[in-house]
Amino acid sequence: MNKQRSLLAQLFSIIILSMMVLFIGCKESLVEPLSTEPTTDKEAMLKLADEDSAVSSFEPNYNEEDAMGFFGKTAAEIYPFRVGHKVRLVNRNMDINVVGDTAYGTLTKTFEGTLIIAASYAPGATAPDTIIRKPFTSVITKKIIFVKIGNSRFPFRNWRVAAISLPEGGVLSPNIDIQKLTVFLPSGDTLIINSPNSYFLSRGPGWWKQLPIIGKNQSVTLRLEVYSAYADTDFVTLTYGADKKGFNRAKRKFLMVSSVPSGSGFAKVYEQTYTAHQFVGHYHAIVNAYPKQVIFDDATPVESETWGVPYFIRP
Numbered sequence: 001m002n003k004q005r006s007l008l009a010q011l012f013s014i015i016i017l018s019m020m021v022l023f024i025g026c027k028e029s030l031v032e033p034l035s036t037e038p039t040t041d042k043e044a045m046l047k048l049a050d051e052d053s054a055v056s057s058f059e060p061n062y063n064e065e066d067a068m069g070f071f072g073k074t075a076a077e078i079y080p081f082r083v084g085h086k087v088r089l090v091n092r093n094m095d096i097n098v099v100g101d102t103a104y105g106t107l108t109k110t111f112e113g114t115l116i117i118a119a120s121y122a123p124g125a126t127a128p129d130t131i132i133r134k135p136f137t138s139v140i141t142k143k144i145i146f147v148k149i150g151n152s153r154f155p156f157r158n159w160r161v162a163a164i165s166l167p168e169g170g171v172l173s174p175n176i177d178i179q180k181l182t183v184f185l186p187s188g189d190t191l192i193i194n195s196p197n198s199y200f201l202s203r204g205p206g207w208w209k210q211l212p213i214i215g216k217n218q219s220v221t222l223r224l225e226v227y228s229a230y231a232d233t234d235f236v237t238l239t240y241g242a243d244k245k246g247f248n249r250a251k252r253k254f255l256m257v258s259s260v261p262s263g264s265g266f267a268k269v270y271e272q273t274y275t276a277h278q279f280v281g282h283y284h285a286i287v288n289a290y291p292k293q294v295i296f297d298d299a300t301p302v303e304s305e306t307w308g309v310p311y312f313i314r315p
Contacts, residue, residue, distance in 0.1 A: 037156050044155035045105055045146055046094050052161050053282040054203060054211060054310045055107075055142065060242040061249065061284040062111075062140070062306070063087045080119040080295055081128040083235070084251070085288075087113035087138070094144075101148035103159065111138045115302050117295060134294075136302035140169035143197050163208045166196035167284075170306040176234060176291050178305045180225040186218040196307050212311040216278045220311075224254060224270040224287060227262065232292040236270045240285040241277055248277055254287075276313050285309045 038044040049055050064084035091110040096103055113136050118128035143165035150158040183191040191212065193199045202208040214220060228234050233256045242249035254270035261267075274285065287307045293300045 037154050039155065041098070041103070041155045041159065042094060042096050044159055045096060045103065045144070046092075046107075047156060048146065048159060048161050049094065049105070049107055049144055052164070052203065054201070054312070055144070055161075055164055056244065057242075057282045057284045057310060058140075058142075058167050058286070058308055059089070060244055060246045061239050061286045062308070063246070064239055064249065064251070065246060080117045082118040083116070083237070083295055085113050085115045085136075087111040102162075103146040103148075105144040105146060107142045107144055109140050111140065112136075113138060115294070117298075119298075132298050134302050136171045136304075138169060138171050138304070138306065140167050140306065141197055142167045143200070145200065161203045162206050163200040163202050164310070166193060166199050166201070166310070167308040168196035168306065170288070170304040171302050172305060173303040175229040175303055176289050176305055177227045178224060178287065178289055178307050179227055181287065181307055181309070182223040182225075183212070183309060184221040184223070185212055186214060186220065191309070193307070193309075201310065212309070213314050214276045214311050215314055216280075217275060219273050219275045220285070221271065221273045222254075222285070222287070224272075224289070226268045226270060226289055227265055228268055228291065229265040230291055230293070231259070231266055233259075234268065234270075235290040235292055235295040237288050238272050238274060238285060239288070240274050241283055243279065243281060243283070248279060250274070250277075276311075278313075280313050280315050282310060282312050285311060 038047055063086060065086050088111065089109055090112050093108050095106045115134040115136060117132040119132060120127070120129045122129070144161060145163040146159045147162040148158055149160050152158055179194070181193040183193070185191070200208040201211045222238065224236060226234060226236065236254035238252045238254060240250060252272050252274055254272040257269050257271050259266050259268040285308065288304055290304045294303055
């Protein structure tokens, strides 16, 4: 009898021990995936910005990867034939100011890049015979507004992106300055932008302007007002349409429609129209403005200003 009780006690102990091991294992398996979540509000907001498709669509369009031809006719001389820039992100930082249940973030990204010009030194050339590469460093800023939606111990679950500003930056200098961008949407709406970092688009319910929504194969016209230190036509381009993998990227050159003396330089107006492709999703239209000699002189260092406008192509 005692032997039977002893066996039952041992069996009971084994069952209890097995249940404890199973419980601990289950507990660890539940906690393990959560260990990769951000542990601070700042880390959570950086992750939210990285995962927001309207924000992340900037870089595939800013990074042209190589010299690009222009879609449609341009007013360029016999050279350059193709121009583009390749960039890589070398630093990013988010400054956060939390006011109650709202957080105001400034996302700053620093890129190291190379301006690539496929050109010819021969006036009568019909094809490029040399590649000119100019290194540069550019800084792009964007404002992001977050709102609090929870109070859990996991910061990533407590916030959402409420609104984003337009990006701006570049290799800034006093010689080229984008002062105003007017966007004529196919819906008849018009966006008038004087300061990209102060112009917010909604990423959900809110009082900000809605992200531009464009139908497949619909056209958008951009009018750009630029202050330039030089009388020559500046080299102003539009890059658009690239998805997160860089596919379907296209490029156009703005045409100057007016130039009048202003102060010690010239106030110029440029225009261009682009047509949305047939692929649904978030994209960016990126404007890059360079003084002419940056592109047409092999020794002039890079000066540029960059503005961007996110948009969504609907089904």
